[in-house]
Amino acid sequence: MDPMSFILFGATGDLAKRKIYPALFNLYMDNKLPEAFSVIGVGRESLNKKEFQSTVIDSLYEFSRHSTDDKAKKLAFVQKLSYVNVDVTDEESFNELKAFVEGQEEGAGLGNNRIFYLSVSPALFDVITTNINKSGLGDTSGWKRVIIEKPFGHDLKSARALNSTVLRAFSEDEIYRIDHYLGKPMVQNLETLISANPVLQSIWSNQLIANVQITANETVGVGTRSSYYEHSGAIRDMVQNHMLQLVMMTAVRMSERQSVSELRDEKIKLMNAIEPTSPEDVIRAQYTRLTIQDETIVSGYTDESGVRSDSTTDTFVAARLQINTPTWQGVPFFIRTGKRLRSKETKIVVEFKDSLNLSQNASDAAPNLLVIHINPNDGVTLQLNSKHPLTGELEPIKVEFSASHRETPEAYEFLLADAIKGDPTFFTHWDEVELAWQWIQPILEQFDSNTIPLHYYQAGTNGPEEADKLLESYGYKWW
Ligand SMILES: NC(=O)C1=CN([C@@H]2O[C@H](COP(=O)(O)OP(=O)(O)OC[C@H]3O[C@@H](n4cnc5c(N)ncnc54)[C@H](OP(=O)(O)O)[C@@H]3O)[C@@H](O)[C@H]2O)C=CC1
Numbered sequence: 001m002d003p004m005s006f007i008l009f010g011a012t013g014d015l016a017k018r019k020i021y022p023a024l025f026n027l028y029m030d031n032k033l034p035e036a037f038s039v040i041g042v043g044r045e046s047l048n049k050k051e052f053q054s055t056v057i058d059s060l061y062e063f064s065r066h067s068t069d070d071k072a073k074k075l076a077f078v079q080k081l082s083y084v085n086v087d088v089t090d091e092e093s094f095n096e097l098k099a100f101v102e103g104q105e106e107g108a109g110l111g112n113n114r115i116f117y118l119s120v121s122p123a124l125f126d127v128i129t130t131n132i133n134k135s136g137l138g139d140t141s142g143w144k145r146v147i148i149e150k151p152f153g154h155d156l157k158s159a160r161a162l163n164s165t166v167l168r169a170f171s172e173d174e175i176y177r178i179d180h181y182l183g184k185p186m187v188q189n190l191e192t193l194i195s196a197n198p199v200l201q202s203i204w205s206n207q208l209i210a211n212v213q214i215t216a217n218e219t220v221g222v223g224t225r226s227s228y229y230e231h232s233g234a235i236r237d238m239v240q241n242h243m244l245q246l247v248m249m250t251a252v253r254m255s256e257r258q259s260v261s262e263l264r265d266e267k268i269k270l271m272n273a274i275e276p277t278s279p280e281d282v283i284r285a286q287y288t289r290l291t292i293q294d295e296t297i298v299s300g301y302t303d304e305s306g307v308r309s310d311s312t313t314d315t316f317v318a319a320r321l322q323i324n325t326p327t328w329q330g331v332p333f334f335i336r337t338g339k340r341l342r343s344k345e346t347k348i349v350v351e352f353k354d355s356l357n358l359s360q361n362a363s364d365a366a367p368n369l370l371v372i373h374i375n376p377n378d379g380v381t382l383q384l385n386s387k388h389p390l391t392g393e394l395e396p397i398k399v400e401f402s403a404s405h406r407e408t409p410e411a412y413e414f415l416l417a418d419a420i421k422g423d424p425t426f427f428t429h430w431d432e433v434e435l436a437w438q439w440i441q442p443i444l445e446q447f448d449s450n451t452i453p454l455h456y457y458q459a460g461t462n463g464p465e466e467a468d469k470l471l472e473s474y475g476y477k478w479w
Pocket residue numbers: 009010011012013014015016042043044045086087088089118119120121122124149150151
C-alpha cells in the first residue's frame with residue numbers, strides 16, 4: 001500500500017470520534033493501513049498535539065472493536081496523529097495547512113499521496129474543496145482522493161452546484177462520496193449472496209417475487225442534530241441516499257462482475273429506471289410524544305431542543321417504488337424509515353408469490369420470505385411452509401443464519417480501507433446521486449405544497465397507520 005497523509009476536516013466532531021478514529025485504529029490493528037501514514041486532524045478548536053491525541057484515545061476506548069490494551073501498538077498508532085487549528089472558511093490558513101502537510105510528508109517519508117476526508121457540515125464542502133484547490137494543497141505528484149460525507153446537496157440544484165465546485169479540485173474518479181450503508185457487511189454481501197447462489201439467482205425476478213420491503217427503523221430521536229435535521233427530515237437524511245442505495249443493491253442482478261465500474265453502471269441503469277412516484281404512494285409523518293398517565297415518557301419531535309414548535313419536518317417516510325426493467329416490472333419495492341420507532345431494525349424482506357401448486361391446503365400457506373438482516377444483527381432468514389407433525393396443518397418455519405457471533409468490522413472500516421486502496425465500488429458515483437435527487441425532487445416539492453400531507457405517529461410505535469394502509473392498498477402487509 002502506498003504511503004499517505006490522511007487529512008481529516010472535522011477532527012473534533014461527533015462522526016470522527018464515534019466512527020473514523022475507531023475505524024482507522026481497527027484497520028491499523030488488522031495491518032490494513034500502509035506502513036507509512038500520517039493522520040492530520042483539522043478543526044477550529046485550539047488543541048495541541050497531546051490534547052488531540054488524548055481525545056482520540058478516549059474515542060478508541062469507547063468505540064474501537066480492537067482492545068487498546070496493547071500499549072505499544074496503541075502508542076505507535078497515536079504517534080501518527082497530529083492536529084492543525086484551521087478555520088476552513090479562512091483561505092489564508094490553508095497555506096499553513098499546506099506547509100504543515102508538506103512538513104509531515106518530508107519528515108515521515110510519506111511521499112505525496114493525500115486523502116482529504118470532509119467530515120464537516122455539508123455547508124462547508126464547497127469552501128473546503130475550493131480552498132484545497134486555491135492553496136495548491138490538492139497539487140500532488142502522487143495520487144489524491146477526497147472522501148465526502150453525506151448529504152451531498154440539499155436538493156437537485158444545490159447538489160449539481162456542489163458537484164461542479166468539487167470537480168474544480170478533484171476529478172470524478174478522485175471523489176469518494178460516502179454512504180455508510182454501502183459499507184455495512186450484509187449490504188456488501190448482497191451481490192455475492194445472490195450471484196454466488198444459483199438457488200437465489202434463479203428466483204431473483206418478477207417471475208417469483210411478489211414485492212420487496214426495505215425497512216430502516218430507528219429508536220433514537222434527533223439527539224443533538226436538530227439544527228441539521230430540521231432542514232433535512234427523513235427524506236433527505238435517509239431516503240435520498242441510504243434507502244435508494246438499498247433498493248439498488250437489492251435489485252442489481254449480476255452473474256459475474258467483470259470490473260469495479262460494473263456494479264456502479266448497473267446501479268445507474270436501475271436508478272434511471274425508477275418511475276416517478278405518485279403522491280398517494282408516499283407517506284410522510286412525524287413522531288409525537290409518548291405519555292403514560294399524563295407523564296411524558298418520550299418527547300415528541302416538536303418538543304426536542306432546537307426544533308420549532310410548529311415544525312412540519314418528516315421523521316418518517318414510507319413509499320412505493322416501481323423499477324421499470326424487464327426483471328422488476330410489476331414488483332413493488334416498499335421502503336420505510338423513521339426515528340423513535342419501536343425497534344432498531346434494518347432489513348430487506350423479499351416476499352415470494354403464492355404457491356403455484358394448489359395443493360389441498362395451499363391457501364393456508366404463509367408466503368415464503370427471504371429476510372436479509374442488516375442491523376442490529378447480520379444474517380439471513382428464509383421462511384418456508386412445513387406440515388405440523390401432530391395436526392398435519394401448514395405452519396411457517398424459519399431457516400436462519402446469523403452472523404452476530406462473528407466480530408464483524410464496521411461499515412466505516414470497509415469503506416476507509418477501500419478509499420485507501422483506491423477502490424470506489426462502494427462509494428456513490430455522481431450519476432447515482434444526481435438521479436436520486438431527480439427522483440426525490442418532486443417529492444420534496446409535494447412536501448412543501450402539502451400535496452403529500454403530514455401524518456403523525458406516537459413515539460415507540462411502528463409508525464403511522466397510513467404506512468400500513470399503503471401496503472394494504474396493494475394487498476400486502478409489512479413484515
Ligand atoms: N454524526 C453522525 O452520526 C453522522 C454524521 N454524518 C455527516 O458527517 C459530517 C460531520 O458530522 P458530525 O461529526 O456529526 O458534525 P459535528 O458538528 O459534530 O462536527 C463538525 C466538525 O466540523 C468542524 N468545523 C465546523 N466549522 C468549521 C470551520 N469553520 N473550520 C474548521 N472546522 C470546522 C468542527 O470543528 P470545531 O468544533 O473545532 O470548530 C467539528 O470538528 C456531516 O456531513 C454529517 O452530515 C453522516 C452520518 C452520520
